[in-house]
Amino acid sequence: MRKITSFLLVWLILGPGLNWAQEKSATDLLQEAKVLIFDKQWVEAENRLATLIQKFPQSPVVTEALFYRARCLQELPNQEEKALAAYQEFLRRKRKIPSLEEEAEVSIIDLAFRLYQKGKEDYLSLLLNRLQSPNKVVKYYAALKLSYAGEKKYARRSIKVLKDIIAEEKDEELRDRAKVALLRVDPEIFQEFVRQETSARIKTLHMQVYEKGNLKVNLAIPWSLADLALRTVDEESKEILRKKGYDIDRILRELKEFKGEILEIKSEDSIVRIWVE
Numbered sequence: 001m002r003k004i005t006s007f008l009l010v011w012l013i014l015g016p017g018l019n020w021a022q023e024k025s026a027t028d029l030l031q032e033a034k035v036l037i038f039d040k041q042w043v044e045a046e047n048r049l050a051t052l053i054q055k056f057p058q059s060p061v062v063t064e065a066l067f068y069r070a071r072c073l074q075e076l077p078n079q080e081e082k083a084l085a086a087y088q089e090f091l092r093r094k095r096k097i098p099s100l101e102e103e104a105e106v107s108i109i110d111l112a113f114r115l116y117q118k119g120k121e122d123y124l125s126l127l128l129n130r131l132q133s134p135n136k137v138v139k140y141y142a143a144l145k146l147s148y149a150g151e152k153k154y155a156r157r158s159i160k161v162l163k164d165i166i167a168e169e170k171d172e173e174l175r176d177r178a179k180v181a182l183l184r185v186d187p188e189i190f191q192e193f194v195r196q197e198t199s200a201r202i203k204t205l206h207m208q209v210y211e212k213g214n215l216k217v218n219l220a221i222p223w224s225l226a227d228l229a230l231r232t233v234d235e236e237s238k239e240i241l242r243k244k245g246y247d248i249d250r251i252l253r254e255l256k257e258f259k260g261e262i263l264e265i266k267s268e269d270s271i272v273r274i275w276v277e
Contacts, residue, residue: 026052026059033068046072066090067100074107084111084123105130105138113145124154131161140165140174147181155185163193203276210271 029052036045049069053062070086073079087104112126130142143161146154158181165178183190209217265272 022056023059026056026061026065030061030065030068033065033072037068037072040075042072042075046076060095063090063093063095063097064100066093067097067104070104070107074111080111080115080118084108084115084126087111102135102137105133105135106141109138109142109145113148116149124149128154128157131157140178144177144181147185152185159185159189166193206273206275206277208273210273212269 029048033045033048033052036042036048046069049065049072052059052065053069056062059065066086067090070083070090073083073086076083087108090104091101109127109130112123115123116127124146127142127146130138131146133139133142139161143158143165146158147162149155162178162182162185166175166182169175169178179190182193204220207217207219208215265274
């Protein structure tokens with residue numbers, strides 16, 4: 001009963017040009033195709049989707065059908081151009097399906113690069129255009145894929161995005177992939193970039209100790225040395241410091257978390273201020 005009600009609701013909303021029986025037939029074809037796709041029966045699934053698109057062009061499920069038809073064509077041999085065109089048609093639809101749009105963009109990148117490798121150089125423009133995508137996944141994937149281009153004039157177009165990934169992204173695996181890609185594109189730029197990145201990351205640990213309002217200690221040392229020194233403190237000494245209110249492990253965690261903000265440890269007569277910059 002619920003299924004019948006949903007079909008009736010679609011029919012009432014869409015009004016003239018689409019009847020209940022047609023919408024049910026279109027939806028049934030889409031569901032059959034999805035089952036076939038799950039079983040990797042690409043030809044049979046594509047046939048059903050092509051039938052749906054041709055017979056029921058006004059159905060609201062056509063947008064989804066276009067995506068899955070492109071997916072089937074992508075899996076078939078020597079159908080890259082048809083698959084790519086189908087994905088582009090899906091993306092041009094007014095009715096958007098955000099959950100599938102990103103996947104379609106990534107598939108276009110794969111297909112265009114595959115065609116480039118077959119000697120169809122013009123398709124590489126589809127990757128170059130996506131280096132400006134507002135979607136980070138699409139932009140990053142285009143850059144990583146472009147780094148494999150045999151012609152350096154194209155591969156080098158990925159350098160800016162690869163640098164952005166290395167400098168800005170938190171995902172270590174993603175950064176490592178970008179570093180390998182940058183090394184593949186231009187080893188000299190990679191080496192220079194790594195030197196600059198390392199230099200920019202040098203941090204200094206600052207510590208000031210005040211006793212009764214007077215500055216007694218004012219220390220500034222490279223963070224790497226301070227981190228190493230603090231980590232080598234033995235457990236017995238750490239326990240003694242904890243009793244005095246100084247938890248070394250907690251201090252290390254907080255310094256990394258605060259990223260430059262001042263950490264203060266106060267006692268009755270003294271204040272210890274520690275920060276990293």
